Amino acid sequence: MELFDNLALGFSVAFSLQNLLYCFIGCLLGTLIGVLPGLGPVATIAMLLPITFGLPPVSALIMLAGIYYGAQYGGSTTAILINLPGESSSVVTALDGHQMAKQGRAGAALATAALGSFFAGTVATFLLALFAPPLADLALKFGPPEYFALMVLGLIASVTLASGSIVKALAMIVLGLLLGLSGQDIYTGTPRFTFDVQELTDGFDFVALAMGVFGIGEIIRNLEDEKQRSLVAAKVSSLMLTKDEFKQIIAPVLRGTILGSALGILPGGGAMLSSFASYSIEKKISKNPKSFGKGAIAGVAGPESANNAGAQTSFIPMLTLGIPSNPVMALMIGALIIQGITPGPNVVTEKPDLFWGIIASMWIGNLMLVLLNLPLIGMWVRLLTVPYHVLFPAIMAFCCIGVYSVNNNTFDVYTMALFGVVGYVLVKLDCEPAPLLLGFVIGPMLEEYLRRAMLISRGDPMVFVTRPISATLLALAAIALVVVLLPSVSKTREEAFRE
Amino acid sequence: MSFIRSPKDVLAGLLFIALAALFAWQANLLPMGSSVRMGPGYFPMILSGMMGVLGVIVLINGFRFHAEGATGIAWRGLILLTLSALFFGAFLRPLGFLPALAGTVFLSALGSQKFHLVTALAITGVMVVFSWAVFIWGLGLPIQLIGPWLGGY
Numbered sequence: 001m002e003l004f005d006n007l008a009l010g011f012s013v014a015f016s017l018q019n020l021l022y023c024f025i026g027c028l029l030g031t032l033i034g035v036l037p038g039l040g041p042v043a044t045i046a047m048l049l050p051i052t053f054g055l056p057p058v059s060a061l062i063m064l065a066g067i068y069y070g071a072q073y074g075g076s077t078t079a080i081l082i083n084l085p086g087e088s089s090s091v092v093t094a095l096d097g098h099q100m101a102k103q104g105r106a107g108a109a110l111a112t113a114a115l116g117s118f119f120a121g122t123v124a125t126f127l128l129a130l131f132a133p134p135l136a137d138l139a140l141k142f143g144p145p146e147y148f149a150l151m152v153l154g155l156i157a158s159v160t161l162a163s164g165s166i167v168k169a170l171a172m173i174v175l176g177l178l179l180g181l182s183g184q185d186i187y188t189g190t191p192r193f194t195f196d197v198q199e200l201t202d203g204f205d206f207v208a209l210a211m212g213v214f215g216i217g218e219i220i221r222n223l224e225d226e227k228q229r230s231l232v233a234a235k236v237s238s239l240m241l242t243k244d245e246f247k248q249i250i251a252p253v254l255r256g257t258i259l260g261s262a263l264g265i266l267p268g269g270g271a272m273l274s275s276f277a278s279y280s281i282e283k284k285i286s287k288n289p290k291s292f293g294k295g296a297i298a299g300v301a302g303p304e305s306a307n308n309a310g311a312q313t314s315f316i317p318m319l320t321l322g323i324p325s326n327p328v329m330a331l332m333i334g335a336l337i338i339q340g341i342t343p344g345p346n347v348v349t350e351k352p353d354l355f356w357g358i359i360a361s362m363w364i365g366n367l368m369l370v371l372l373n374l375p376l377i378g379m380w381v382r383l384l385t386v387p388y389h390v391l392f393p394a395i396m397a398f399c400c401i402g403v404y405s406v407n408n409n410t411f412d413v414y415t416m417a418l419f420g421v422v423g424y425v426l427v428k429l430d431c432e433p434a435p436l437l438l439g440f441v442i443g444p445m446l447e448e449y450l451r452r453a454m455l456i457s458r459g460d461p462m463v464f465v466t467r468p469i470s471a472t473l474l475a476l477a478a479i480a481l482v483v484v485l486l487p488s489v490s491k492t493r494e495e496a497f498r499e
Numbered sequence: 500m501s502f503i504r505s506p507k508d509v510l511a512g513l514l515f516i517a518l519a520a521l522f523a524w525q526a527n528l529l530p531m532g533s534s535v536r537m538g539p540g541y542f543p544m545i546l547s548g549m550m551g552v553l554g555v556i557v558l559i560n561g562f563r564f565h566a567e568g569a570t571g572i573a574w575r576g577l578i579l580l581t582l583s584a585l586f587f588g589a590f591l592r593p594l595g596f597l598p599a600l601a602g603t604v605f606l607s608a609l610g611s612q613k614f615h616l617v618t619a620l621a622i623t624g625v626m627v628v629f630s631w632a633v634f635i636w637g638l639g640l641p642i643q644l645i646g647p648w649l650g651g652y
Binding site: 054175188221400408420 | 507508511514515518522525526529530533534535536537538539540542543546547549550553554556557560570571572573575576577580581583584585587588589591600603604605607608610611612613614618622623630634638641642
């Protein structure tokens with residue numbers, strides 16, 4: 001079986017001492033920032049991008065991936081113990097997890113979260129190994145019109161699944177696309193949107209933009225209300241589940257895993273959406289829906305499995321198509337490009353050690369997280385006592401040093417400062433910055449494929465509709481857009497995000 | 500009662516329209532080309548148009564639907580954090596890594612309403628030593644520790 005050969009290659013890469021170490025560092029850092037509210041995986045990965053230059057590509061990606069799924073684990077720990085979700089994806093875990101903790105079942109809730117996540121992570125890893133290569137093969141047959149259509153679908157899907165106003169999110173995408181086009185035009189070398197600033201010849205720096213919007217903008221927003229965190233951590237009793245509880249979580253874990261894996265692959269999906277969707281499904285099909293919100297163990301098991309599965313399978317479109325499905329994946333693409341690797345279908349065949357190494361490391365990382373998290377819970381909780389006003393100047397220092405060290409250029413620091421203000425203004429106007437980052441990454445690719453498609457079709461835009469794959473993809477995008485704009489759907493959507 | 504029902508949407512709409520106009524003006528200076536051979540200005544022009552339309556929709560929504568007004572702005576944080584980043588950019592070369600970083604950390608600590616001089620100085624000290632250890636000593640970033648203004652070379 002080719003799959004097993006490939007996985008064996010992956011494990012031989014991931015089990016090297018160096019990669020195990022980076023996997024461990026990634027998981028540890030991920031858990032750390034997952035525990036700390038106000039510092040998310042996007043800002044952390046953006047901060048660490050410059051540091052990954054010196055690493056081999058496999059180690060760099062393994063570490064960054066570890067941060068992403070480690071954050072899911074860490075976020076759920078604090079959600080359960082002190083009703084404070086460290087990450088957006090663990091918001092729903094807090095609903096029932098913290099109630100369980102109040103009833104003295106904190107240990108059981110934590111164990112459920114850990115076991116569910118581990119199971120989901122294992123399944124998602126195998127799905128990734130199983131589906132990514134055929135998808136990459138399919139993608140190799142794609143021409144420019146198909147790529148263009150796929151990116152349009154990805155961008156539209158990311159909007160439909162975002163919270164808040166859709167029109168604003170669309171405008172944010174377009175703004176991101178425009179910003180992404182800044183710099184020299186690839187065909188003619190004409191400088192665009194450089195406003196006669198010499199340093200903008202290569203366009204806005206990706207790291208500076210991401211750190212400004214997600215790092216500094218986020219800090220300023222957190223400084224708005226610096227309320228003291230009240231710390232009433234529940235005592236962690238026995239981590240063992242009773243037989244009855246174990247039976248209760250099997251079905252939700254399985255459902256959560258399937259749901260999360262499916263939603264993670266979708267552009268715009270990923271951890272947060274999966275956990276929300278899983279919670280509402282568990283509540284709907286439960287024999288005892290009233291127990292939800294009062295410590296239902298299924299309300300922890302389902303979403304926790306779903307968010308981990310979703311976090312993992314969102315790597316599929318990134319690794320096979322080179323299309324990011326969420327801001328974290330956009331940063332991963334940034335990391336690959338920094339390493340001189342163009343993400344896309346060729347990565348699977350040309351860099352099998354990278355591709356399979358990352359996949360294998362995810363399973364190892366999930367195992368590490370189970371072993372790491374449960375015994376260290378006491379330490380993570382103590383970390384929460386570090387007040388934010390001590391924490392954020394340190395984050396600020398890392399942002400400044402990090403962004404400078406990308407190109408050893410102080411102009412990037414100014415760019416970051418500018419986008420910090422831009423990010424804060426956008427958040428104040430209820431415009432979510434995530435679509436902007438996706439647009440920024442996709443902008444140059446989108447234009448290139450559009451130009452190429454129009455060149456082969458001799459300027460006939462019908463090419464997007466006459467080719468079956470591209471027509472299907474564009475139709476899906478149109479349907480997605482229409483469906484979300486329907487008044488009834490948009491109402492339930494609002495409710496789902498408010499919950 | 501004002502006819503502006505959602506100030507956030509009105510402002511966001513105006514912002515998008517203004518940005519669309521800015522990008523369209525810039526794109527207009529570039530060769531458009533034809534749809535077969537698109538020039539550098541073609542796609543940006545389309546996007547600017549789209550953003551303009553979206554901006555108008557957001558603006559109109561601002562007059563149609565009620566929404567919560569903006570909450571207080573963290574002026575202190577906004578100004579001091581921006582200043583602290585600009586400080587780092589401006590003084591990294593002339594002052595060198597250690598003083599520039601110290602200034603940046605201290606300025607950003609000032610951005611908190613819970614600013615406390617002793618704590619801020621302590622964070623500054625810890626961060627300077629820590630960053631030196633990690634970035635200069637550990638990762639070997641090529642940055643001068645003390646710049647020419649302070650007697651470095």
